[in-house]
Amino acid sequence: MILIVGGAGYIGAHINKQLNNNGYETIVFDNLSYGHEDFVKWGIFERGDLGNINEIRKIFQKYPITAVMQFAAFTYVGESVEDPQKYYINNVCNTLNLIKVMLEFDVKTLVFSSTCATYGNPIEIPITETHPQNPISPYGYGKLMVETILSDYSNAYNLRYVSLRYFNAAGADPDSEIGELHNPETHLIPLILDAASGKRSDIKIFGTDYDTPDGTCVRDYIHVTDLADAHLKALQYLENGGKSDYFNLGNGNGFSVLEVIEKAREITRKEINAVEDKRRHGDPPILIGSSDKVRNILKWEPKYHDLSQIVETAWKWHKKISNKF
Ligand code: UFG
Structure with missing residues (x-):
């Protein structure tokens, strides 16, 4: 066992x-x-x-x-x-x-x-x-x-x-049997979805002046x-x-905070109010991992590498639990 x-x-x-x-x-x-x-x-x-x-x-x-x-x-x-x-x-x-x-x-x-x-x-x-x-x-x-x-x-x-x-x-289990549920919640995607469903008024963007293509932090x-x-x-x-x-x-791909918010707008079809805020202490501008080693040695291949699939499954879960918690 x-x-x-x-x-x-x-x-x-x-x-x-x-x-x-x-x-x-x-x-x-x-x-x-x-x-x-x-x-x-x-x-x-x-x-x-x-x-x-x-x-x-x-x-x-x-x-x-x-x-x-x-x-x-x-x-x-x-x-x-x-x-x-x-x-x-x-x-x-x-x-x-x-x-x-x-x-x-x-x-x-x-x-x-x-x-x-x-x-x-x-x-x-x-x-x-x-x-x-x-x-x-x-x-x-x-x-x-x-x-x-x-x-x-x-x-x-x-x-x-x-x-x-x-x-x-x-993201969340595609069958929505389980998903992300933290208290307090600090992670970007669930907070964006809270803003989409009206559980919070907006999503704060922590820093728009980073040395990244659109000025916001990039994550894998x-x-x-x-x-x-x-x-x-x-x-x-x-x-x-x-x-x-x-x-x-990791997936080996990076998405900026703005890209994630845009993807969530597309998937939820909700207006999501994004507000520029100051940088959060300790956030590196870009974190992207090479996944070559895990692919080669463990023969791992991500099936849900698309940001859409990540946000879609998270949204499905979010809607399921919104009334419950
Ligand atoms: N962000 C916002 N607004 C929010 C919340 C997050 O702009 O309301 C930004 C953050 O500044 C960051 C990105 O969205 O640039 C992702 O933030 P998360 O809090 O979702 O995730 P982190 O990248 O901070 O955290 C992750 C893991 C941690 C790990 C950390 C290492 O969740 O376990 O990376 O830096 F320790």
């Missing part, structure tokens, strides 16, 4: 669906601090906290776990600057608890959710996996620390892991179902004896 830690969250829930659709049995372990119990539509749900190592041990005693996927982490970059302890304890120390128990139970296969924030401000675009890692936030540092620890553990204890460095996860949006597919492939790669490795997960 596969243990999905943080499987009640946006990304973990999509991976849980993908694994179950491909014949895996899963256990979701989540403390529901940010996750949603009704996102656990597949597999077994066990509520628990990585901060309590005995709760983790109980899960490993109860189920025949063969591999672990770790999604449980706080992800607000700005908050990590204001309250780094919250991030280092949860994202680093609690992950170490998880791996400690894995080793105690001789479970040595791990897929880890990392981030392009480990690169910091890019010195070249597209960002490849050999790009220097100089994070600019405690969030990014915490993820890099875990990557470093995984590498040492891999050498010393024969832990085999794949670390996936996500660019901007976006990757559909969450494609992201889920990459996790499945990473798991299969490790199950087939693949060595520890790390991969970018």
